[in-house]
Amino acid sequence: MISSLRADAFVESPGAGGRLDVRKAVMHDIPPILDLINGYAARGIMLPRTEFEMSEAIRDFTVVSLGGDLLGCGALHFYSPTVGEIRSLAVHERAKTHGVGRRLVESLVEEALEYELDGVFAFTYVVEFFQKVGFQVVERGVLPLKAWKDCLRCPKFQACDEIAMLRILRPQRWNEALPRSWGAEDQFIQIPTPRPIKTP
Numbered sequence: 001m002i003s004s005l006r007a008d009a010f011v012e013s014p015g016a017g018g019r020l021d022v023r024k025a026v027m028h029d030i031p032p033i034l035d036l037i038n039g040y041a042a043r044g045i046m047l048p049r050t051e052f053e054m055s056e057a058i059r060d061f062t063v064v065s066l067g068g069d070l071l072g073c074g075a076l077h078f079y080s081p082t083v084g085e086i087r088s089l090a091v092h093e094r095a096k097t098h099g100v101g102r103r104l105v106e107s108l109v110e111e112a113l114e115y116e117l118d119g120v121f122a123f124t125y126v127v128e129f130f131q132k133v134g135f136q137v138v139e140r141g142v143l144p145l146k147a148w149k150d151c152l153r154c155p156k157f158q159a160c161d162e163i164a165m166l167r168i169l170r171p172q173r174w175n176e177a178l179p180r181s182w183g184a185e186d187q188f189i190q191i192p193t194p195r196p197i198k199t200p
């Protein structure tokens, strides 16, 4: 569990930023990450995660903690040799607007550069935050098709209102290998709707 006491301490102490620990997640981070993400998921802000999914994806995750208490998390997920997604980004309610989200994104971007990615994208409702950390709004069609696989289990599958945002990390390489847009410029992408298969 995230201790609200520690989160309050963070908010009340402006100098606390120096003691923040930004690191890759390990297995014991799974319960507090699930509490954080699924708390937001219950409010329709994020996709819910299970312990099984978290165990599979734990190496994607970076966390920010203070005195051993988890304040925020975020993940870098690879889609192609050049593009990754920043996702599952969440900061504890009581620690918001103190730079934790920015620290997480910068750490994930650093990781993306280490892995030689040319760009990272995100699907989000918090456009202004992502603009502040170097992303721009893009037409959905520039993102890899595989990026839509999570949409199939999203409750908003039929009425997605998330905004696609991109941060280009290596402009020259990005422009040379400009991904082919597979959606018409003025249209949303039509994702195939899954139908049950009739058995004879």
Ligand SMILES: CC(C)(COP(=O)(O)OP(=O)(O)OC[C@H]1O[C@@H](n2cnc3c(N)ncnc32)[C@H](O)[C@@H]1OP(=O)(O)O)[C@@H](O)C(=O)NCCC(=O)NCCS
Binding pocket: 040, 045, 046, 087, 088, 089, 090, 091, 092, 095, 096, 097, 098, 099, 100, 101, 102, 103, 122, 123, 124, 125, 126, 128, 129, 132
């Ligand atoms: C979005 C979120 C991760 C931001 O984390 P945070 O720690 O509060 O952000 P930071 O304090 O690092 O903010 C960085 C900048 O963005 C701004 N910002 C943060 N949240 C913002 C918001 N909702 N709207 C507009 N600007 C915002 C901050 O004011 C700050 O600006 P500054 O650099 O000019 O001072 C956090 O609000 C959150 O967990 N939200 C709920 C889950 C969610 O929506 N996740 C995104 C899924 S893609």
